[in-house]
Amino acid sequence: MKEVNTNELQELLNSFANKDVFIHLETTNGSYATHYNENFFNAGAFIRNVQLRYELGKVVGDAPHRVGLKMPHGWVYAQGITHFELDDQGRLLMAGIDNTGKLAIALEISESPFAY
Amino acid sequence: MTLQEERHVLVVYPHPDDEAFSVAGTLRLYHNMGVPVTYACLTLGEMGRNLGNPPFATRESLPEIRRKELIAACEAMGIEDLRMMGLRDKTVEFEDDEKMIKLVTDLIVELNPSLIFTFLPGFAVHPDHEATGRAVVEAVRRIDKKYRPRILACAFANDTVEKNGEPDVTIDISSVKEDKLKALKAHISQTGWMLQETAKRVDEGEVLSDSWLNTEKFYNVVFND
Numbered sequence: 001m002k003e004v005n006t007n008e009l010q011e012l013l014n015s016f017a018n019k020d021v022f023i024h025l026e027t028t029n030g031s032y033a034t035h036y037n038e039n040f041f042n043a044g045a046f047i048r049n050v051q052l053r054y055e056l057g058k059v060v061g062d063a064p065h066r067v068g069l070k071m072p073h074g075w076v077y078a079q080g081i082t083h084f085e086l087d088d089q090g091r092l093l094m095a096g097i098d099n100t101g102k103l104a105i106a107l108e109i110s111e112s113p114f115a116y
Numbered sequence: 117m118t119l120q121e122e123r124h125v126l127v128v129y130p131h132p133d134d135e136a137f138s139v140a141g142t143l144r145l146y147h148n149m150g151v152p153v154t155y156a157c158l159t160l161g162e163m164g165r166n167l168g169n170p171p172f173a174t175r176e177s178l179p180e181i182r183r184k185e186l187i188a189a190c191e192a193m194g195i196e197d198l199r200m201m202g203l204r205d206k207t208v209e210f211e212d213d214e215k216m217i218k219l220v221t222d223l224i225v226e227l228n229p230s231l232i233f234t235f236l237p238g239f240a241v242h243p244d245h246e247a248t249g250r251a252v253v254e255a256v257r258r259i260d261k262k263y264r265p266r267i268l269a270c271a272f273a274n275d276t277v278e279k280n281g282e283p284d285v286t287i288d289i290s291s292v293k294e295d296k297l298k299a300l301k302a303h304i305s306q307t308g309w310m311l312q313e314t315a316k317r318v319d320e321g322e323v324l325s326d327s328w329l330n331t332e333k334f335y336n337v338v339f340n341d
Contacts, residue, residue, distance in 0.1 A: 001174055028163070028165060030165050031242040031244075032241065035241045082169075087176060087177075093174045095174070095175065097169045098169070101169040102166055103165045103167050103175065104165075106175045114176065115176070116202075
């Protein structure tokens with residue numbers, strides 16, 4: 001993955017619009033967050049291989065970026081996206097990686113299902 | 117303590133690297149004694165957070181990296197029977213409980229281990245660790261007590277010693293510390309930052325230091341019947 005180039009990422013988001021795609025969306029503080037700091041309220045969410053179709057996808061803002069997908073009846077968005085790549089299977093992988101190298105958020109879009 | 121002879125040692129942990137931190141030296145000692153060791157690793161740590169910055173991996177490429185690291189770590193520990201059980205990281209506790217117990221029971225029936233290493237339920241911090249320990253303890257509890265394998269459980273929650281006292285079993289692994297270090301280094305995608313975190317915690321006065329390379333400590337799981 002490389003750092004977000006908004007023009008390039010916007011073109012990739014456009015390329016998946018109006019197609020049936022599979023989504024991976026994940027936010028995480030890590031399972032050890034409360035172990036290291038007992039006052040930390042640990043929350044996160046994870047969905048994988050949920051199929052949807054979006055009509056408009058946008059990347060907005062300075063780094064870290066926000067990416068939103070508008071669907072006919074709803075929304076998907078991810079805040080904190082720093083890196084992206086179109087991988088060797090044609091999947092758009094986006095991630096927000098903090099300054100210690102840990103993933104904090106991931107949003108991925110693929111025309112075929114992700115592995116298990 | 118000196119290790120006693122075992123018929124077969126079974127290790128059940130959810131993530132590649134759990135074994136390297138908690139039991140690598142002990143497993144190497146068993147291997148050196150000629151005791152067969154099987155490691156059932158439930159997931160490939162697919163949800164690991166450490167991707168580096170700049171990133172060396174993606175969410176989708178990480179499992180294959182960790183699979184290779186796991187195989188290399190097993191070579192360092194002398195583990196010849198590695199089973200990758202195909203579950204997904206961070207989902208173990210949401211699997212059907214009976215399915216998890218059966219997964220462990222099937223391994224016990226096949227291998228007839230005299231000793232099992234896993235996590236201590238209630239004191240294992242990560243939800244996958246907790247679910248793994250629960251499944252192992254319940255599978256063993258259901259065995260007639262005359263035939264039950266012993267369970268030695270790893271625990272590292274902050275209140276572990278407060279609630280349980282000091283660990284029951286301390287194994288001196290100083291003679292194989294280089295092998296443990298090799299196992300830890302094999303999991304390089306994970307151990308880079310963890311070793312930093314450890315150094316930080318030691319700086320803050322939380323002692324966990326020499327345990328890693330000189331001793332490994334476990335609690336006996338005791339059944340009240």
